[in-house]
Amino acid sequence: MATFTFDGRTIPFRPGQSVGAALIAAGIYSWRVTRVGARPRGLFCGIGVCFDCLVTIDGAPNQRACRAPAADGISVTTQRGTGHDDLAV
Amino acid sequence: MARVLVVGAGVVGAACAYFLARDGHEVTVVDRGPVGAGTTSRGEGNILVSDKSAGPELALALRSAELWRRIAERLGADALEWESKGGLVVAATDETLGALREFATLQAAAGVWCEPVEPGNLSGYEPNLAPGLPGGVFYPGDQQVQPVRAAAALLYAARVDGATVRHGVEVLGVRRRSDGPVRSVECRVDGAVVEIDADAVVNATGTWGGDVSARIGAPVPVLPRRGFILVTEPLPHVVRHKVYTADYVSNVASGAAGLETSVVVEGTRGGTVLIGASRERVGFDTAISYPVLRTMAAQAVRIFPFLDRVSLLRVYTGFRPYCPDHLPVIGADPRIAGIYHACGHEGAGIGLAPATGEMIADLLSDRSTFVPAEPFSPARFVSEAA
Known part of the structure; x- marks a missing residue:
């Protein structure tokens, strides 16, 4: 079975599954920490509208987990805040 | 005290209501839509002295910058998302740097605080x-507000001082007393025509200032x-x-009809960064133009x-209302006693709103104005023959 990693953990997925669906199937419900109040976030609408399920994929932040297709070998990581903390001045 | 009907619940109408209500006038603000839904919400909330060359508009901007500071202090900076952040104008080439430094020298002579970087x-x-x-x-005097919140805060303060704000009211025309001055304003409310008694009408309808001024016969x-x-x-x-590039200054002042773009980049309290600014004369066409957006994005990446x-x-669009001579029209209309105009501020309406409201209030109360009002007078558009 094809897999990707989430914060270093191996996540299996079936062809056609989104990153979000695969994470839920693996029992993971939260993959973002909000920039205000550090609250946990995961899937909310699940159809690409609400932007609550943002996650960092291969270093690129703000990807919608519900829309991003799972792919073999990608590295998915918990997104903290805007995901662009490196740009802060 | 006069019964004053302010047409337009954008930032300029709100500022007029704010100063008129403080004077004790009986103020009613009407708008066909919600607060700041027309021209006010379509800009960036700039309060700039940096982009104006020495002259009447700069004098108005300097006064307005001072008034925004006082308003932020009185109403609370958070209520307006007010930030006194300063503006940094950068030159892309040695040639524009020379022009920018020259421009700044003249501004400094006119009272603008600026520091070469x-x-x-x-x-x-x-x-x-x-x-x-x-x-x-660098211009330490440049400020920023969230324009709709600023308009709402000014209107709230005006209401505390007795003003009334009514939405869903479209102005159709004015009725005059037999001896000439304004008697009432004819409006459409919920499909019915109603008359609102008023001694004075302030046309603060931004981009639609031309249309509304024609409806009221001035x-x-x-x-x-x-x-x-x-x-x-x-x-x-x-x-x-x-942060913006020096060519923004020449674009704002330009009379060219074609597309002009320059880079204006700023952060907001919400975390988004706003990237402007394009200017095109295409009438009231709101269609998104991707070539324009690409040009703006590429220019912004070059400096950041x-x-x-x-x-x-997302992208938003709107209209900067301008008069042919690129000065706002503020003051009493010479044709009909009781009609005042406060519109045509182009891309500077947020910044110039408080000084505009103060000027309207001063003129209505026959006080001398802080900044000379003549250059902004509607009389400049009224020919002697008429």
Whole structure:
């Protein structure tokens, strides 16, 4: 079975599954920490509208987990805040 | 005291109501839509002295910048998302740097606080700025508000002082007393025509100032200039000041009909970065133009290279209402006693709103104005023959 990693953990997925669906199937419900109040976030609408399920994929932040297709070998990581903390001045 | 009907619940109408209500007038603000839904919400909330050359508009801007500080102090900076962040104008070439420095020297003589910035110090102001720019000028007096919140806060304060705000009211015309002055304003409310008694009417309808002025029988020329603004995803604090390139100054002052773009980049309290500014004369066409957006994005990346790693959330567009001579029209109409205009501020309506409201209140109360009012008078559009 094809897999990707989430914060270093191996996540299996079936062809056609989104990153979000695969994470839920693996029992993971939260993959973002909000920039205000550090609250946990995961899937909310699940159809690409609400932007609550943002996650960092291969270093690129703000990807919608519900829309991003799972792919073999990608590295998915918990997104903290805007995901662009490196740009802060 | 007079019964004053302010037409337009944007930032200029709100500022007029704010000052008129403080004078004790019986103020009613009407708008066909919600607060700030027309011209006010379509800009960036700029309060700039940096982009104006010495002259009447700069005098008005300097007064207005001072009034915004006082308003922020009185109503609370958070209520307006007011920030006194200062503006950094950068030159892309040695040639524009020379022109910018000359421009700044004249501004300084007119009372603008500005400081030349050497190339080595640019990154001290803006660490994310592209390296290699020849220099710039810093203007500590430039400020920013969230324009709709600012309009709402001014209206709230006006209501505390007794003003009434009514939405869903479209102005159709004025009725006059037999001896000439305004007696009442004819409006459409919920499909019915109603009359609101008023001794004075203030036309603060921004982009629609030309249309409304014609309806009330005192036409002034106010024309739309379209502008786009790009909005990035929320970011940490990445841009400290209002940063723009020196060519913005020449574009604002330009009479050219074609597309003009320059870079204006600033952060907001919400975390998004706003990227402007384009200017086109295309009438009231609101269609999105992707070539214009591409040009704006490319220009912004040239001065802030990190932006090429950042996604845009959305784009908004709106109209900057301008008069043919690029000065706002503020003051009493010479044709009908009781009609006042306060519109045509082009891209500077947020910044100029308080000084405009103060001027209208001073004129209505026959006080001398803080800034000479003659250059803004509607009389300049009324021919002797008429």
